[in-house]
Amino acid sequence: MSNRQEHPHFNDWFQTRGITEVECLVTDLTGILKGKIMPAGKYLGGGRPRLPDSIFIQTVTGGYPDDDDIHFWNPAERDMELVPDPNAIFLVPWADDATAQIIHDCHYLTGEPVELSPRHVLKRVLSFYEARGWKPIVAPEVEFFLVKTNTDSDYPLEPPIGRNGRQESSRQSFSIDAVNEFDPLFEEMYDYCDAMDLDLDTLIHEEGAGQMEVNFQHGDPLRLADQVVMFKRALRETALRHGMYATFMAKPMANEPGSSMHLHQSLLDAESGDNLFAGENGKSSRLFQQFIGGLQQYLPSAMPLLAPNVNSYRRLMRTETSGSAPTNVEWGTDNRTVGLRVPVSTPEATRVENRLAGADANPYLVMAASLACGYLGMLGQLEPRPPMIGSAWSGGHTLPDDIRPALDMLSACQPLAEVLGERFTNSYLAVKRAEHREYFQVISSWEREHLLLRV
Numbered sequence: 194m195s196n197r198q199e200h201p202h203f204n205d206w207f208q209t210r211g212i213t214e215v216e217c218l219v220t221d222l223t224g225i226l227k228g229k230i231m232p233a234g235k236y237l238g239g240g241r242p243r244l245p246d247s248i249f250i251q252t253v254t255g256g257y258p259d260d261d262d263i264h265f266w267n268p269a270e271r272d273m274e275l276v277p278d279p280n281a282i283f284l285v286p287w288a289d290d291a292t293a294q295i296i297h298d299c300h301y302l303t304g305e306p307v308e309l310s311p312r313h314v315l316k317r318v319l320s321f322y323e324a325r326g327w328k329p330i331v332a333p334e335v336e337f338f339l340v341k342t343n344t345d346s347d348y349p350l351e352p353p354i355g356r357n358g359r360q361e362s363s364r365q366s367f368s369i370d371a372v373n374e375f376d377p378l379f380e381e382m383y384d385y386c387d388a389m390d391l392d393l394d395t396l397i398h399e400e401g402a403g404q405m406e407v408n409f410q411h412g413d414p415l416r417l418a419d420q421v422v423m424f425k426r427a428l429r430e431t432a433l434r435h436g437m438y439a440t441f442m443a444k445p446m447a448n449e450p451g452s453s454m455h456l457h458q459s460l461l462d463a464e465s466g467d468n469l470f471a472g473e474n475g476k477s478s479r480l481f482q483q484f485i486g487g488l489q490q491y492l493p494s495a496m497p498l499l500a501p502n503v504n505s506y507r508r509l510m511r512t513e514t515s516g517s518a519p520t521n522v523e524w525g526t527d528n529r530t531v532g533l534r535v536p537v538s539t540p541e542a543t544r545v546e547n548r549l550a551g552a553d554a555n556p557y558l559v560m561a562a563s564l565a566c567g568y569l570g571m572l573g574q575l576e577p578r579p580p581m582i583g584s585a586w587s588g589g590h591t592l593p594d595d596i597r598p599a600l601d602m603l604s605a606c607q608p609l610a611e612v613l614g615e616r617f618t619n620s621y622l623a624v625k626r627a628e629h630r631e632y633f634q635v636i637s638s639w640e641r642e643h644l645l646l647r648v
């Protein structure tokens with residue numbers, strides 16, 4: 194699009210809301226929002242924001258892969274143009290001046306899409322479905338903790354103080370009154386979500402102290418990944434305005450459960466809209482079984498995308514405080530001890546809930562990875578193992594227990610790299626290995642406590 198004034202949607206949208214500023218956004222590999230701010234007039238006049246593609250090879254701390262990893266990625270520093278998605282415009286409800294935040298795709302100046310962009314990776318996976326006349330539908334559920342603000346990274350986080358002036362000291366799972374303690378914050382969160390047209394379904398107090406979960410209305414994966422990214426930003430902002438932090442870390446406190454991003458997935462016939470996971474006589478279909486077969490086969494290798502940080506694996510470790518976080522890739526009906534839960538439903542709503550991803554993961558990559566695994570299962574007509582009946586905590590097919598083995602498994606999985614894109618997969622591995630090296634250079638208080646005077 195050379196001149197956005199020619200695009201009636203942008204023009205109308207801006208005019209109706211008196212937009213004066215535009216935030217041009219993309220997420221990097223780690224899920225961090227990056228971008229530029231532009232005056233609305235310039236943007237509508239065709240101003241094209243550019244960023245270097247090196248934003249996609251940065252670790253969460255802003256570091257880069259070092260020489261050892263260079264063979265994994267194309268060490269490019271090419272300029273790319275940000276191209277807006279007219280369906281991904283949201284108001285910035287907390288801004289003083291009327292501001293739009295717009296999610297962009299990334300193209301090189303030669304026109305081809307940037308394979309390193311997580312949104313592109315999801316679009317790529319969706320294009321494989323589209324080519325077969327399949328339309329995946331997803332519904333994410335995102336957990337998070339509200340915690341006291343804290344400026345000392347060495348000091349453990351604490352649950353927040355509610356309206357009654359008391360700290361949430363014990364878990365108040367599912368308590369409505371405990372949610373109401375944070376009513377002013379949630380009122381504002383809902384107002385922001387309304388202003389941004391985010392389709393939230395329910396809000397519930399989860400297992401942990403100060404831990405909540407929001408469910409999104411099911412729909413198109415790209416739209417929902419956009420919404421989750423926008424939601425996380427809006428909630429962090431809301432919490433700050435109420436003197437708290439909202440955190441999506443997978444395991445922010447050792448004595449509390451972790452936070453997940455569960456993903457319900459079903460598959461429609463793109464033409465008829467029928468759910469292809471529903472079979473005859475109220476049973477599920479063969480495609481459904483194969484989708485689960487693919488998740489079982491490939492999810493262990495896709496874990497770096499679902500559990501992208503060292504901290505993510507603390508959530509997945511079975512301990513007294515791990516709550517119902519999964520440790521396996523078994524499946525079962527209405528069974529919360531398995532990684533792949535099939536909720537009891539009408540045939541039209543047949544779906545599988547992938548419970549492995551942490552809330553810390555990049556939503557585009559969680560959806561891309563999970564749908565890629567299911568796709569490979571349907572393509573290869575893989576059969577799942579028999580469903581788990583009863584508890585799967587102490588058995589089942591396990592998952593990598595740390596980011597290092599998880600990265601090794603991803604780098605050995607050629608079929609996944611082909612569906613996600615080779616350049617993306619190799620760059621992702623390089624970034625995550627560099628991040629792990631950064632982490633490994635930090636000497637922890639555990640080491641000082643137990644080794645300083647004893648070894």
Ligand SMILES: NC(=O)CC[C@H](N)C(=O)O
Pocket residue numbers: 336399400450451452453508516517518519529548
């Ligand atoms: N509601 C739930 O199932 C809790 C999920 C759990 N918090 C996890 O990390 O997976």
